[in-house]
Amino acid sequence: MTEVSHERGELTARGKSGLGLVETHYVELFQEGLELESGVRFGPITVAYETYGELSPRRDNVILVCHALSGGAHAAGWLPGQKKPGWWDIMIGPGKAFDTNKYFVICSNVLGSCYGTTGPSSLDPKTGKPYGLTFPVVTIRDMVNVQARLLDYLGIARVLCVTGGSMGGMQALQWAVAYPERVRSVVAIATTWRHSAQQIAFNEVARQAIMADPAWNRGDYYGTEGPRMGLAVARMIGHITYLSDVSMERKFGRRLRNRERYGFDFTSIDFEVESYLRYQGQSFVERFDANSLLYLTKALDYFDVTQGTGALTDAFAGSKSLFLFITFSSDWLYPPQQLKEVAQAVRRAGGDATYCEINSDYGHDAFLLEHAAQAPLIASFLQRASEHQFEGDSGEGI
Amino acid sequence: MRESNRKFIEEWIIEHVPERARVLDVGCGDGALLERLVKEKGARGTGIEIEEANVRKAIQRGLSVHHGDAEEGLDHYADDKFDVVIFSLTIQELGHPQRLLREAFRVGKQLIVTFPNFGHWQARWQLGILGRAPSTPCLPYTWFETPNRHYLTVLDWETFARDEGWRILDKGFVSCGRPVRFFPNLRAEAAMYLLEEIAPSPIQNH
Numbered sequence: 001m002t003e004v005s006h007e008r009g010e011l012t013a014r015g016k017s018g019l020g021l022v023e024t025h026y027v028e029l030f031q032e033g034l035e036l037e038s039g040v041r042f043g044p045i046t047v048a049y050e051t052y053g054e055l056s057p058r059r060d061n062v063i064l065v066c067h068a069l070s071g072g073a074h075a076a077g078w079l080p081g082q083k084k085p086g087w088w089d090i091m092i093g094p095g096k097a098f099d100t101n102k103y104f105v106i107c108s109n110v111l112g113s114c115y116g117t118t119g120p121s122s123l124d125p126k127t128g129k130p131y132g133l134t135f136p137v138v139t140i141r142d143m144v145n146v147q148a149r150l151l152d153y154l155g156i157a158r159v160l161c162v163t164g165g166s167m168g169g170m171q172a173l174q175w176a177v178a179y180p181e182r183v184r185s186v187v188a189i190a191t192t193w194r195h196s197a198q199q200i201a202f203n204e205v206a207r208q209a210i211m212a213d214p215a216w217n218r219g220d221y222y223g224t225e226g227p228r229m230g231l232a233v234a235r236m237i238g239h240i241t242y243l244s245d246v247s248m249e250r251k252f253g254r255r256l257r258n259r260e261r262y263g264f265d266f267t268s269i270d271f272e273v274e275s276y277l278r279y280q281g282q283s284f285v286e287r288f289d290a291n292s293l294l295y296l297t298k299a300l301d302y303f304d305v306t307q308g309t310g311a312l313t314d315a316f317a318g319s320k321s322l323f324l325f326i327t328f329s330s331d332w333l334y335p336p337q338q339l340k341e342v343a344q345a346v347r348r349a350g351g352d353a354t355y356c357e358i359n360s361d362y363g364h365d366a367f368l369l370e371h372a373a374q375a376p377l378i379a380s381f382l383q384r385a386s387e388h389q390f391e392g393d394s395g396e397g398i
Numbered sequence: 399m400r401e402s403n404r405k406f407i408e409e410w411i412i413e414h415v416p417e418r419a420r421v422l423d424v425g426c427g428d429g430a431l432l433e434r435l436v437k438e439k440g441a442r443g444t445g446i447e448i449e450e451a452n453v454r455k456a457i458q459r460g461l462s463v464h465h466g467d468a469e470e471g472l473d474h475y476a477d478d479k480f481d482v483v484i485f486s487l488t489i490q491e492l493g494h495p496q497r498l499l500r501e502a503f504r505v506g507k508q509l510i511v512t513f514p515n516f517g518h519w520q521a522r523w524q525l526g527i528l529g530r531a532p533s534t535p536c537l538p539y540t541w542f543e544t545p546n547r548h549y550l551t552v553l554d555w556e557t558f559a560r561d562e563g564w565r566i567l568d569k570g571f572v573s574c575g576r577p578v579r580f581f582p583n584l585r586a587e588a589a590m591y592l593l594e595e596i597a598p599s600p601i602q603n604h
Contacts, residue, residue, distance in 0.1 A: 322462075343464065344474035352444070356453050356465045377457045384460040 018094040022077030022086070024050050024116060029149045037139040037302075044125075047150050048073045048116025049108035052092060053100030055156075062156050063098055063382075064147065065107040066164030066171035068367075069238070069296055070288055072115030075107035076100075090371045097375035103160065103382070108150055110143040110171070112295040117146075120291035121222065133219035138295060140167070140303040144174045148182070158182045160385060163378075165189035165367035166334065167296070173305045173342065176323070177315050185322040185385035187378055190331050190367040192338040193312060194304035199333065202241050203297035206234035210290045219291050231290040232281030239280045244330040244363030248273060305342075312345035319346065322388060323353040324381040326374055328366035354381065399487060399514060400535050402575025403588050407512050408434070410570045410590045411486060414510055415439050419481040422446070422506060424468045424498070425488035429456030436461070469493050472501045480506035487588070489513055490546045500562070503595045508567070512590045515571075517551030517583040536587035552583040559593060568592040 030043035050073045055062065065075050065088065076092035078085050086107075092098040098105050109117035112135070120135040151159070162175040162183050169191025176186045192199070210216055213230025221227060243251075252273040256262070262270055269275045306315045325343045327336035336357045343355035358373045360366040399407075408431055415421060418440045423432050426445025429452070435441040444462040447453045453465040464474075469492060483506035489495040490513050502509055514536045521532035531541040539546065550558075552571070559566060571578035571586035578586045 324457075340466065347464075347474040348476060350476050350479070352462050354457060354462045354464070356457060356463070357450065359450055373454075377454060380458045380460055384462075387460075 018096070019052055019077030019085075019089070019092070019100065021080060022050055022052065022074070024048050024073055024079065026116060027150070027153055029146070029153060034142070034145060034149075036136055036142050038137055040136040042136050045111060045118045045146055046116070046122070047108050047118075047146060049106060049150060050074055050077075050086075051107075052076055052105040053103055055104040059156055060158070060160060061103045061386075062151075062159040062161075063103045063105045064151070064159045064162045064175070065092065065098070065105055066147070066162065066168035066175075067107060067110065068164070068166035068168050069293075069300070070284070071168070072113065073107050073109040073117070074115070076105070087368070091375060091378070097371070097378040098163075098382070099379065102386075106151075106154070106156075108147055110167075110296070111146045112138045112143070112292060112299060114289035114292040119289065120219065120295055121289040130222040132222065132291060135291070135295065137298055137302075139299050140170045140174050141178065143299065144171050144178055147171070147175075148179060151182070158184060161185045161187060161382060163187035163189070164191075166191055166364065167300055169339075170300070170303050170305075174303070176319050176321050177305055180319045180321065183319075183321045184388070184390055185324070185381070187324045187326070187381065188339065188342070189326045189374070190328055190334050190339075190364055192334050193306065193315075193342050195301050196338075200301045202237060202333075203301050206237050206297055207294050209233040209237065210294060213290075216290060219294075221290070227290045228285045231285050231288065231293065232278070234290075234293055235284035235288075236277040236281045239277060241333040242364045244332065244361055246330060246361040247363055247365070250361070252276065312341060313348040316342075316346045316349040316351055319349065319351050320390060321351070322381070322385050323351065324377065325353065325355045326377065327355075327357045328360045328362065328364070328370065329357055330361050331364045331366060333364040399538075399588065400575065403536070403572050406572040406575050406577070407486060407588060407590055410572075411435075411484060411510055411512070412438060414568060414590075414592050415441060415482050415484075418442070420479065421482050421484060422472075422475065422480045422502075423484045423486070424472075424502070425485065425491075426452075426456060426461075426463065428452045429459045429461045429463065431484070431486065432456070432461050433459045468498060472498070472505050475505040477504055478507065482506060482508045482510055484510045486510070486512045487514065490548050490550065493547065495548060496558075496562075503564075507594065509564075509593045510591070511555075511593065512588060513550060513555065514546075514588050515552050515583065515586045516549040517553060518573075518587055519584050522584075534587075552586060552589050555589065555591065559591070563596045564593045565596050566591055566593055 028044050028046050030045045033041040033043035035041050071087045074086045076086040076089040094101050109115045112119045114121045120131045124131045162172040164172045169188040172186050172188045175183050210227050210230040213227035216227035255272040257269045257272050257275045323346050325339045327339045343353040346353040360370050362369045421441045421443040423445040426447050432443040432445050435443050446464045446468045448467050453463050456463040483502040520534040524530045524532040570590040571582035573587045
């Protein structure tokens with residue numbers, strides 16, 4: 001069982017990662033601008049990315065890892081001076097599920113985020129000031145288009161696998177439908193093909209928490225403290241949806257924090273779970289940009305792999321990729337049924353889909369915690385994808 | 399089911415699946431049979447399995463599997479997607495085998511069905527003479543823990559297949575790991591059938 005620190009999503013792996021020190025690279029793309037899904041043309045776009053392992057001479061061993069809402073390009077290994085390895089270090093490295101002895105792994109920060117790729121906190125070259133709300137609304141499709149250009153830049157025509165959980169899983173699905181000829185396989189974990197009303201609702205509460213904070217100042221808060229309380233509350237809401245009733249009961253129950261009796265007030269902390277949420281909220285404020293959270297949650301809500309048609313089978317009709325879908329029984333943020341529907345649609349479209357629901361109490365967080373259950377499935381699936389004969393394999397890529 | 403019968407059934411199935419066939423194994427367990435079909439017959443196989451532990455093993459064998467309840471239906475498979483659909487020692491545990499078998503003919507051209515024969519003399523002896531619910535090497539469960547929901551015999555199956563409009567292309571019977579040639583309804587512990595549809599089923603254009 002992995003030990004999990006108080007910080008969500010960052011695993012305290014036993015022993016150091018096999019990858020050792022890694023480096024984040026930056027490249028400026030779209031000098032001419034990228035036409036966004038909204039119709040706005042936007043550029044240039046700086047992209048932060050990391051790579052692990054070695055690109056094969058045939059350039060056929062590439063795995064594109066897509067991160068979730070609060071993740072970044074730093075997926076594995078150690079950056080100088082940091083106390084924790086990358087967010088998916090437990091899965092990426094020599095001998096791990098995404099084995100860097102075999103595969104060349106790429107992870108880039110998404111458009112709109114705040115970890116190196118252009119987002120609302122980046123400086124607008126026209127004004128020399130942060131974009132704030134002048135940053136255009138971006139979508140999962142836009143993020144994927146940026147990643148596709150990054151692969152062009154790296155000289156990679158086709159990837160062996162696109163993978164990710166949660167928001168990363170949406171990108172993986174989007175890749176499969178937008179660039180079917182560039183994707184040999186997809187591993188999508190704990191995600192959905194479009195947000196339901198409940199999922200949109202949670203995001204809306206998070207956004208309202210930020211926007212209701214006077215310090216948000218319509219997104220123009222750079223150089224000030226910013227909407228610390230609003231962002232913290234937004235994170236608390238998010239965090240509740242990442243856990244499960246069972247896991248919270250086990251972790252906290254009704255245990256009191258440093259006291260024997262209720263405080264009968266509102267200023268002190270009574271319950272352990274309150275302390276935990278406040279800690280999560282506060283530490284998130286230190287590492288994430290409030291505007292980025294607005295933009296990324298909007299991207300999640302707008303995402304619909306069918307582009308609004310609801311015709312899931314048609315969406316995957318052109319896909320020749322092999323698919324592996326993994327869900328978790330207690331995940332109530334992205335209930336298993338949603339990804340099961342995708343698996344069934346892929347099959348209905350004539351494709352090859354493997355679906356597995358892992359029994360877990362960890363809720364949505366299981367995606368980052370249940371690595372022992374996922375790793376062998378992913379490793380075997382990647383092996384199969386490597387050996388699978390795809391149409392057009394004789395000729396090289398695009 | 400005796401191990402020797404299991405082996406016999408597996409060999410029989412492998413023998414009856416054409417080279418390079420597209421195969422769906424309904425209730426594929428840990429994927430052992432599918433893996434052999436892929437390796438030995440060059441089959442392109444996929445399976446449905448309800449137990450997570452089995453699904454995980456099957457995926458680790460490099461197979462394509464759907465984790466779910468086959469009874470939810472096969473509508474996620476396209477028409478005529480498979481050359482052969484296999485139900486090996488599965489139908490007696492299904493809630494509505496008739497519905498699922500009919501649907502199997504929509505997604506596949508041929509069916510391979512194997513089942514424990516309730517007409518075996520030991521079962522008859524225990525029920526008919528001793529007046530006890532049968533518990534035999536082939537049906538090794540007590541009445542309160544058996545996963546079997548339907549008890550059928552060789553005769554029942556053949557009547558059923560005829561009524562459904564299915565042609566029996568080949569059949570085999572086994573007892574103690576050895577083939578049974580005479581009086582199979584009395585002597586076979588398990589039966590194996592290869593079937594095809596004579597006329598399109600009513601749900602063909604489902």
